[in-house]
Amino acid sequence: MFRIVSLVLLASISAAPRASAELIEFTVRVSADFEFQVVEGGPLAQALIDAGITPPSGFVPFRALGDITFTLDDTGAPTGGAIPFTSVRGTFEGVSPSPALFLPFTLSPEVEFYGSPLSELTNIVRQDGQIVSGDVENLTMDFTLVPQAPNPLAGVNFFTDGGLSFSAKGVSVPFGPGTFLSLTGDDRFNVYMGPDPDPDTIDPSQLAVIGRNRTLTVVPEPASLALMAGGLGMVGFAVAVGRRTRGRLKSLRPVPLDSDHDAFP
DSSP: OOOOOOOOOOOOEEEEEEEETTEEEEEEEEEEEEEEEEOTTSHHHHHHHHTTOOOOOSOEEEEEEEEEEEEEEOOOOOTTOOEEEEEEEOOEEEETTSOGGGOSEEEEEEEOOOSSSOOEEEEEEEETTEEEEEEEEEEEEEEEEEEOTTSTTTTOEEEOSSOEEEEEEEEESSOOTTOEEEEOSOSOEEEEEESOOOGGGOOGGGEEEEEEEEEEEEEOOHHHHHHHHHHHHHHHHHHHHHHHHHHHHHHHSOOOTTOOSOSOO
16 A cells, blocks of 8 residues: 655644543544655556656655544553554545646555554653653554546555554644654655555566655644634734724824924834
C-alpha cells in the first residue's frame, strides 16, 4: 500500500478524545507531505511515456490533506509508561503543490504491526487519570496511493514494501495544531506500482518511484480557519472604525491659540 506518509501534521480537533473503557480516539486534520522521483525505465516512467507525457525529473513535492482518526489502547500504564496505537483511519486527498499530472489522488493509511519496535505513545503524562501528552514512537503505517479519474493512471495502486515510521516528542493528546511527526530511520523509501498492494508479492520490476522527506502535520480545520479569518476581519474593522472616529474627533477639537505644543499628541 502506498505506505507513504510524508506527509506535513496544522490541526483543529474535530472530535474530542474519547476514552471509553480502554480506547482513546480522536480525529484531526492532517497534512501529509513527501517527495517523489520517478525511476527512469520503471513502470511509471513507461506509462507516462505511453500516454505522451514526459516523466518529471528530480524529486517533486506532493501533499495530501485528510481528516484522520487515531486510536490508542489505554492499558492503564502510569505516567512515564507507554500505550500502543491500535489504528489510524481516514483518507487523504491530493492537493497542490502535488503536480497537476498526478491529481486527483487518494492516500489511505493503515497501522501495521511489525513486532518490535511497537507503534506506541511513550513517556505518557496523566492529569486526573487522563492522558494529556506523550512521545510518538515508531508509529508505523502502510499507505496506498491511488490516482483518481480523470488522471490517466486512475485505478493503479502505488505502495511500499514495508511500513513507514513516524515519531514526535512531547505531543499533546489529542494532537494539537502544529503537531509534527517526522520520519524515523532511513529517509529514502521505495514505491512500487501494480494492481495488488501486497508487499508479499512485490516484483522488483514494479519499482516506480523513490520517495523521501515524509512528514505528517496537524493543521487547522477549514471551519477554524474561516472563524480565525472572520475574527481578524472584525478586529481590523474595529481598528479602522476607531481610527476614523478618532480622526473625526480630532478635527472637531479646538486648538488653543496660546499653546506652543501640538494639540493632538
